[in-house]
Amino acid sequence: MSRALWTLAVLLSHWRRHPMQLATLLVGLISATALWSGVQALNQQARASYDRAAATLGGARTAMLVGRDGESFSQHFFVDLRRAGWPVSPVVEGRIRIDGRSVRLLGIEPLSLPVEASSAPAIGTKGLQGFLLPPGQTLLAPETLAELKLSEGATPTTANGINLPPLTLQSQLAPGVLVVDIGAAQRLLEMPDRISRLLVGRAGKGTRAPLQTVTGDQLRLVEPDAETDLERLTDSFHLNLTAFGLLSFLVGLFIVNSAIGLAFEQRRPMLRTLRACGASARMLNTVMVLELTALALLAGLIGLVCGYVIAATLLPDVAASLRGLYGAQIPGELSLRPQWWFAGIAISVIGALAAASTSLLKAIRLPILIAAQPYAWQQAQHRWLLAQGAAALAVFAAGLGFLLFGDSLLSGFAVLAAILLGAALGLPAILGLVLFLGERTTRQPLARWFWADSRLQLSGLSLALMALLLALGVNVGVGTMVESFSRTFNGWLDGRLAAEIYLNAASDTQAAEIKAWLRPRPEVQAILPRGRAEVQIGGLPVEVIGFADHLTYRDNWPLLQSAAEVWDRVARGDGALVSEQLARRLNLRLGDRIEVPTGAGRWPLDVVAIYADYGNPKGQISVGFDALVAHFPGSAQTAFGLRVAPAQVPALVTALRDRFKLDNRSLADRSALKAESKRIFNRTFAVTAALNAFTLGIAGVALLTSLLTLSNSRLPQLAPLWAIGITRRRLALIELMKTLSVALITALLALPLGLLVAWCLIAVVNVKAFGWRLPFEIFPLQLLQLLGVAMLASLLAALPPILKLMRMQPAKLVKVFADER
Amino acid sequence: MLSVSSLSKSYRSGQERVGVLRGVDLRIAAGESVALTGESGSGKSTLLHLIAGLDQPDSGTVQFGDAVVSALPDADRAAFRRDRLGLVFQQFNLIPSLSVADNLAFQSRIAGRHDAPWHAELIERLGLGQLLKRYPEQLSGGQQQRVAIGRALAVKPLLLLADEPTGNLDEATADDVLALARDLVSRTGCGFLMVTHSARLAAMLDRRVHLHAGQIH
Ligand SMILES: Nc1ncnc2c1ncn2[C@@H]1O[C@H](COP(=O)(O)OP(=O)(O)OP(=O)(O)O)[C@@H](O)[C@H]1O
Ligand SMILES: [Mg+2]
Secondary structure, three states: HHHHHHHHHHHHHHHOOOOHHHHHHHHHHHHHHHHHHHHHHHHEEEEEEEEHHHOOOOOOOOEEEEEEEOEEOOHHHHHHHHOOOOOOEEEEEEEEEEEEEEEEEEEEEOHHHHHHHHOOOOOHHHHHHHOOOOOOOOOEEEHHHHHHOOOOOOEEEOOOOOOOOEEEEEOOOOEEEEEHHHHHHHHOOOOOOEEEEEEEEEOOHHHHOHHHHHHOOOOEEEHHHHHHHHHHHHHHHHHHHHHHHHHHHHHHHHHHHHHHHHHHHHHHHHHHHHHHHOOOOHHHHHHHHHHHHHHHHHHHHHHHHHHHHHHHHHHHHHHHHHHHHOOOOOOOOOOOOOHHHHHHHHHHHHHHHHHHHHHHHHHHHHOOOOOOOOOOOHHHHHHHHHHHHHHHHHHHHHHHHHHHHHHOOOHHHHHHHHHHHHHHHHHHHHHHHHHHHHHHOOHHHHHHHHHHHHHHHHHHHHHHHHHHHHHHHHHHHHHHHHHHHHHHHHHHHHHOOOOOEEEEOOOHHHHHHHHHHHHHOOOOEEEEEEEEEOOOEOOOOEEEEEEEEHHHHHHOOEEEEEEEOHHHHHHHHEEEEEEEEHHHHOOOEEEEEEEEEEEHHHEEEEEEEEEEEOOOEEEEEEEEEEHHHHHOOOEEEEEEEEEEEHHHHHHHHHHEEEEEEEEOOOOEEEEHHHHHHHHHHHHHHHHHHHHHHHHHHHHHHHHHHHHHHHHOOOOOOHHHHHOOOOOOHHHHHHHHHHHHHHOOOOHHHHHHHHHHHHHHHHHHHHHHHOOOOOEEEEEEEEHHHHHHHHHHHHHHHHHHHHHHHHOHHHHHHHHHHHOOO | EEEEEEEEEEEOOOEEEEEEEEEEEEEEEOEEEEEEEEEOOOEEEEHHHHHOOOOOOEEEEEEOEEHHHHOOOHHHHHHHHHEEEEEEOOOOOOOOOOOHHHHHHHHHHOOOOOHHHHHHHHHOOOOOOHHHHHHHOOOOOHHHHHHHHHHHHHOOEEEEEOOOOOOOOOOOHHHHHHHHHHHHHHHHHHHEEOOOOOOOHOOOEEEEEEOOOOOOO
């Protein structure tokens, strides 16, 4: 034991003499762990809240009975079904208004509640009495309490003048829901003796009477979903996030790999001496693995703390975009499970071991005696470059295979990964070639040395340069995608939001009142009713939108593809516009026929146009308003748009607000809607941009640290030049030029790589993830800007070692000769 | 104590194999000190490496006590070096990241046989007292060599193998170092094999063997 400890102490002494190397190693491990676990924390937080929402009484995790047409039904079915052996429990659901805010209200009957459904709000037996006996309780999540700006125990009054039972906190509940006893809910919602649905427990399956015989065809059974709609919809968002986390993780491991590789090279003589002095190979290897594991544990812990900070910083943006895009409620405060900590530590250790595997293997095979053959570095490097080049080609070929034959988001990411990995592997070979050509074209001895020596440095720098290439490539790619997106999106918003004011009344009666009020007003040029119904087509949630036949749409709606006489055919009621997402998922083309399930059978529609519907996770079909009302008589007809002379908009909005007590959600003008949409999208991409910046930062650190570690081993190359009369200042300048020129070549290579990445994101990943494709554009100014940033980062990274060289004592340079005995 | 018999070793150079050692026989008794001479490239270092178990012979055996070193697995050979050998290399092989004091002590620490008084005596007699806090790169060649010798002696080995340990030392210091080694030999009765080019130093040991054409004469 003490033997191993002493060996460990000798090994560790290396880091004391090379603190920068240790710092590099730790920085790499810490940033890899931090970014990875930060992203995991975000995903976990979101998933946990989906689970919470799904587990809320009567969420999609429990089988249930609902009315044929989705309407509420009489409560006597509950009694009938229980008698027939069905383990059912009634639920009433509706929305109530408290102080102008609309919240979801759930009424439950805790005694019959199936165990699996009640697991989330777990009303204990003690709580049960408080819940059932007067005055009862209103259960709600802390977030909801905060949003309502009320305190526990309060009994707020609803819009119809009834008081809620006292508010009681129940932390496992999903945000935005109030849970009360079913009797109270029926009073509050003014639904006496009605229920919205019946939850079906899993118990007693064998003894039930068939549903038909009990309820006729009034009710239908909905089986539980393994995956909720929300999870399905947000999957691609999380996959994107994961992909970026993984990328940063890999860049971090690049740094770890180069730091460990360098340390191994420098410790090679030490390892030999240790072996010669009686440390066995097995013990030495064990101790090396232990050393690495200890470092990884330390870095993992620090990385986890950083990851937590990153996640907490990004959470508001992620939560905002998830809410904006998918309506998912994510609590703003990070809560992490123990698994997250373990997984983070594990990933740090596994990552460190993986990054060190080549060095460890070399150490295992290290002979005690140095082979007498002089190390033919040039030959070895040549072979190594060729091997890497071949690997790069193989990876590119695999990527092409995924592109041609793959058909999922995962294969899209595989293409992306192949492009990045192939480019990274190919980089040293390309750099070597460029430098070789440079050497061939110059005569002047110092210039020739310049090129040749840059080539010699290549193996030491290549990992850092690869990291730079990847970070830049991804930056260019994502930057181009975001820019393409925001341009397309702005133009598209202008076309889609053609009406000046958008209204959504609380009920059909209110809608009729508002319309009657608006009609005589001279500034209102048109009232454009909008209807909406939700259906399932091919297992996908699809919204059917009805819009009025009006010039507003004919003139402004930008269609991606359209058949002849689009608008007339839609107005006639047999043609439909289909969103790009839906068209891709169902593989629809112009002229195809789509069948929409309605309450009264199937409604066949011809696809007459395909339109962009960016950011909508659901599929969408747009039909004529009258046709929609005809096929979905029950659909809400409360929404409409108004065409108004722009100057009159603010006055009309104020007047409507005062007259009908409409809040921001039910009344919005175009500019507010546009601003809101842009805000959501900006926040979505803010997350990506932040991860991007981190990656670039890490690449800069990688470059700095490899240059610093290289600068020591560079002395033997520089000392002879100094001895023949080249000043230190001049040498330093040459060194700087060398670093900057390889960095420049790398950055220039990163531009086409980045555009390729952008194309892959736009044409492959986005299409698979979200169902829409953007036009691909190139933004030269942005490219130049990134090139500038890259060169600046390289300059900053190159400066410290150069300054060190300039200030170096001549004695240190002389020492090089003294050592060459 | 040490018995080397018909030891052969060849190296590949290009296509052909060059025999460096061709049936070397050598015995060293306990308490005996032997000088090994031979021209440059004759295979002296190779022989020492084989005796130390750092490399494997093509044929022949190295036997120490009743253990056949050349037939042991790696871990046992490592233990053999750790527990019984003191090695001074031609290249000093100090550990650059350890101070002089730590370089002197690490083998005896790993072997679990750290003897503080003996350690202090070595530092005193090798004249390393002023240098303990320095690192190898801050030492002259002769100073590094003295540290390497100190490290080998610190473990009180049963067999001391030294490859030109005095190559970088002035005559007086070289004599001191040799006296120190012989002192250890007479006190502990260990064996001592030293490679040297100096006839003067070779004459100071009990016996002298010459390596020529791959054989001991
Ligand atoms: N690993 C090796 N591979 C190939 N040839 C080797 C190797 N090691 C040594 N040799 C060759 O074996 C011969 C003997 O080498 P060795 O180092 O034993 O000589 P030496 O007697 O110690 O010489 P010196 O007095 O110069 O130290 C030399 O010709 C050398 O070139
Ligand atoms: Mg030799």
